Amino acid sequence: xxxxxxxxxxxxxxxxxNEYLEKRLQTDPTVTLTAIxxxxxxxxGYLRKRKDIEIVKLETRYMKNREKGMGVxxxxxxxxxxxx
Numbered sequence: 897x898x899x900x901x902x903x904x905x906x907x908x909x910x911x912x913x914n915e916y917l918e919k920r921l922q923t924d925p926t927v928t929l930t931a932i933x934x935x936x937x938x939x940x941g942y943l944r945k946r947k948d949i950e951i952v953k954l955e956t957r958y959m960k961n962r963e964k965g966m967g968v969x970x971x972x973x974x975x976x977x978x979x980x
Contacts, residue, residue, distance in 0.1 A: 904928040904969070905929045907929055914942070921949070925974075928970070930968065936966070949972050951972055
């Protein structure tokens with residue numbers, strides 16, 4: 897099944913996306929996450945702190961409704977070996 901068919905993880909303000917990300921990284925080679933507004937800073941900060949996750953692709957764009965602000969779409973994968 898392709899990545900598009902599995903769906904992306906939407907990073908909401910409740911913070912449950914951390915759990916979904918961990919579960920999906922156990923089984924899938926790559927995972928796609930999306931976030932808008934202030935949540936995108938939380939997402940990028942979390943991914944930057946994690947040494948075992950690599951950002952493969954990063955896209956930004958304005959939402960169709962400009963009031964929602966800019967959105968971010970990140971594709972990540974787990975590194976097989978943690979680099980110190």
